[in-house]
Amino acid sequence: MENWESFIKKTLDLIGFRDYRLEMKIEERRGSVFIYEDQEMVKENLPAIVDAVNHVLQMVAKKNQAEAIFLDINNYRHDRERLIAELARAAAKKASTTKTEVALPAMNSYERRLVHMELAVHPEVKTESAGEGKERYVVIKPLAE
Numbered sequence: 001m002e003n004w005e006s007f008i009k010k011t012l013d014l015i016g017f018r019d020y021r022l023e024m025k026i027e028e029r030r031g032s033v034f035i036y037e038d039q040e041m042v043k044e045n046l047p048a049i050v051d052a053v054n055h056v057l058q059m060v061a062k063k064n065q066a067e068a069i070f071l072d073i074n075n076y077r078h079d080r081e082r083l084i085a086e087l088a089r090a091a092a093k094k095a096s097t098t099k100t101e102v103a104l105p106a107m108n109s110y111e112r113r114l115v116h117m118e119l120a121v122h123p124e125v126k127t128e129s130a131g132e133g134k135e136r137y138v139v140i141k142p143l144a145e
Contacts, residue, residue: 004024004026004031004057004069005022005024005026005031007060008022008024008031008033008057008069008071009022011053011056012033017035017037017038018037019035019036019037020033020034020035020036020037021033021034021036024069026069029067029068029069029070030069030070030071030072031069031070031071031072032071032072032073032075033071033072033073033074034073034074034075035073035074042073042074043074046073046074046076047076049073050071050072050073050076050077053071053073054070054071057069057070057071080111081114084107084111084114084115084118085114085118087104087115088104088114088115088118088119088138088140089118089119091104091140092119092122092124092125092140095124095125095140095141095142096124096125096142098142099142100142101139101140101141101142102139102140103130103137103138103139103140104137104138104139104140105137106131106134106135106136106137107136107137107138109136112129112136112137112138115127115138115140116129116138119140123143124142124143125140125141125142125143126140126141126143127139127140127141128141
């Protein structure tokens, strides 16, 4: 895809957003959108908006045999990554303190990967994924002493 920026702007315009700012980092295959209008509606639907827009971008990239661009909207993905890292650290602390396994809620593959990466160097726990499909989750296990 030659001009992701113009495609994303056109897509946002077609959705009906007019008051937004787009920042692109083409070399990193990422972008950020900050939507300033309809704050309540955007906040209530932000996960669905992020998923839908990124799904469209992935489909367009696939159709055009190009590398996909991932878009964060109103810092949703950034904030979610920080929250998942904090959750992982807290669960690791609980697992190492209580010497019991701690199961996290079901997460998508990207979020599970964040947990695994966050705790990969933790000296007192190991992580494993369990479950199937949309019910897949991470289990944090204390290491035997």
